[in-house]
Amino acid sequence: MTGHPHHQLKARRLGIDTHSEAAIFMHKDCPVCRSEGFSSLNRILVSTKDRSVIATLYQVEGGMLACSEAGLSDSAWARLDLKDGDMIRARHAPTVESLAHVRGRVYGHALDQDALNQIIPDIVAGRYSPVEISAFITACAAMPLSPAETAALTRAMVASGECLSWNRAVVADKHSVGGLPGNRTTPIIVAIVASLGLTMPKTSSRAITSPAGTADMMETLAPVELDSAAIRRVVEREGGCVVWGGAVNLSPADDVLIRVERALDIDSEGQMVASVLSKKIAAGATHVVLDMPVGPTAKVRSADAATALSSSLAATAAPFGLKVRILTGDGSQPIGRGMGPALEARDVLAVLKNDRHAPQDLRARALELAGALLELSGRAPEGGGVALAASALDDGRAWSKFQKICEAQGGMREPPRAPYRKDIEAICDGQVTQIDNRRIARLAKLAGAPFDKAAGAQMHVRLGDRVTRGMPLCTLHAETPGELAYALNYGDANTDMIRIAEP
Template identity: 45%
Template sequence: MLPPELMFRIRAIAIDTAPENMAFLPRGGGDYGAERFLALRKIEISRGDASIQATLAVLDDPSLLEPGEIGLGAQAFRRLGLAEGSEVAVAQAQPPASLDMVRRKIGGETLAAGEIASIINDISRHLYSPMEIAAFLVACAGFMSTAETLALTRAMAEVGARLCWEQPLVVDKHCIGGIPGNRTSMIVVPIVAAHGLFIPKTSSRAITSPSGTADTMEVLANVDLSLARMNEIVAREKAVLAWGGRVNLSPADDILISVERPLRIDTPDQMVASILSKKLAAGVTHLVLDFPMGPTAKVRSSSEAVRLRKLFEHVAGSLGLVIDVVMSDGSQPVGRGIGPVLEARDVMAVLRGEADAPADLRDHALLLAGHVLDFDPELRGGQGRARAAELLASGAALAAMERLMAAQGPPPAVATLGALHHEVCAPRAGRVSAIDCHRIARIARLAGAPMDKGAGIDLFCKVGDVVTAGAPLYRIHAVHDTGLSYARAMADDASGYRVMA
């Protein structure tokens, strides 16, 4: 037991410090002051089996805490799991032993599976600072062996929750990303469910895109579901479209992503580990992977696609996951809407069979749904796409989606299209020869998507379309003036469209 002067009462401080655990002590508090712990600025806070490490921040306003109190940011307070006012012991934290392994990786060594597992376990316990995580990611970006990628995937899948559906065939579909508007999962899932296969789809929120599947589905229904609620829905509907973060699937991946995003690190090895660890943790047995390929997509050449496919196949096969990789056109956005509300509009137009529904979104969703249905041993080989088209045309897929929406419940808030808008027009008459997916996605994010669900871009033209000078190419929607201003400025600098006279 620590001496009495190192015992504190915890107070919750309403500060979002994600992804870090943060603790607060006043400066100049004698035995209770922050100076006692400033050597490493990392402290361990514990009571019984409850324990966390936190980065210490110094308070210069003594009125924020009473003597004998330690403040915990929102993340630290939630993760510690004790009631406010509980007495805890505070000590200088010891650096995790796995940091020595990170240093060896920085030095160019290849790590053993057990060493990678130790690093991932410590990261998932929030023992690493963002700087230390960045060091690990950058070292891995420099070089990873295939064996290390496999070990990383396995370690990430084994930390956190593991879903078990007690079904011999649990299918899923995933796109590696990079193509705005490619919201096929929300069409594939109801098609597959209507056919009768289990497809419990847990999805992430957007990382660098204007919307993720969870963001778009949240326009139509609640996606923040408990594991018990997910089980109930899947048992009845054979499907779900939920946010995976609620059920703690591969939590180390979420931590790594929070550091990867600002560094813009997205290596093939880390992509494989991220995607496959989430699918394994979600209980998936058979997975269709969509590889869009194009000049501004994540995969830009056939040779890159082949290398990535082989890596996915090796790691998935080693872990017992059956995958089917589908190479697709990633030369331009899919559908017309980019951003949650606009994407949800396109999805429902396809499911309802509306005459003006985006044909490219419908066709791509049918292609992928067909590949998923081909996993069904009861279905004759190669008949998946025809079956998918039948289920869409008959209204069975729409009915399945409506049942899912009712089962998951209403969204937390009504989302409507942003009232502020600006049209970006063709600089000359001619034909649209190219659309920069990366640029369009950045403009949509500056407009406010996905945080503002009504923000985004409504596309009027696609590659091959003939336009007149001054004709609108797309419309930017925003909820706030600032978002519209930022998006307009980027679009004015370069619209993302190339029009050839």
């Protein structure tokens, strides 16, 4: 079938970003399309001598591609390890056997460990199209995953990637469910608990939809793209790290699933539990504190939902030897002042240095979470965690530890400052009654965050503050005048994102 030499095509890198989905572009009249009977959106097995990938086909007419060429998306190019001019073969992709289990789930049959051990590696290997991933996610949400299915999904996700092991009885970790702008407690918590002797090898993510991920923020202070060996050296030496998780392949299925879940805005408890726990188990954690903002526009909307999620997390975590504690919190406004990598880093530094202007809400939330971690791992008596954490912060141990961690990761550096700044001012007198997290985050992104490290927004007010007309509510930071103007324009059109009213 693939023996005909004229059925090879010359690979061409098109530079198209399709995230993890592999895509192939071929001319509609190319001999392979005609003889194989391909049409657009077919799933195609693309092969070189050593490698293969399943890609979605987009047929092209006109001059974009020659009939002897196949254009490939970046993801397909990388998976096939191609060089320009390499030859590829294409044929109809064979049936992906594990999809039968997904269809079975749609028709009401439970997924067992065996089924999930087939489905999850197929998803990681790119054998599922986005449409098929969507069917899997929807089927698991429409008939909620049972506790047994949730545990099996977690296990399959852990097994789908690398696992770190630390050879210690206690390995601490922390996770935040549902993004609140500026909620950058992680580096503070790592510094505190590591200064108190706990091991906390923290892998963090970059922003997907927010103005900054923890990894983006941390990168303004120290290198974060460390491989497993380098991470291990840092943790051996300092007891903790704050690095980008992308360089180590922990629960890679989660990254694929979470993108589709976000696109659909569909969450199911079982999938959320498997997502959180698989990353932590793969990272080798034994004691995990979860930061869970609760509010009408947050991911978790009520105390009841938080309790249900807590018990599902604890039950699923137990067989893996993982202890979990959840701290709910107020999700009604941003935490700290900065939004954007460098601005958030400055908040973190201010708290660590005990600067008297440091944002107290960020300090308080970090102490609460660090305290819970100290109690959960037996380093502090119940009720004594926050005081112990505060002592390490107040006497400079945490700050000293943080500097050492940054040095171990490759050298501490100063976060950049944006050359262009402008205040957004109050348009009337009154009291701040509402802050729209979503639009504030958007403002910071329009100013250039997270791509421009120095860009973003800095808040000057919190809920309940009294303001007078003309007072600065927040300051925009940008690296170009164009982006500053663009964000200002959005601010002018959305003056109600920080609502001021007579109390």
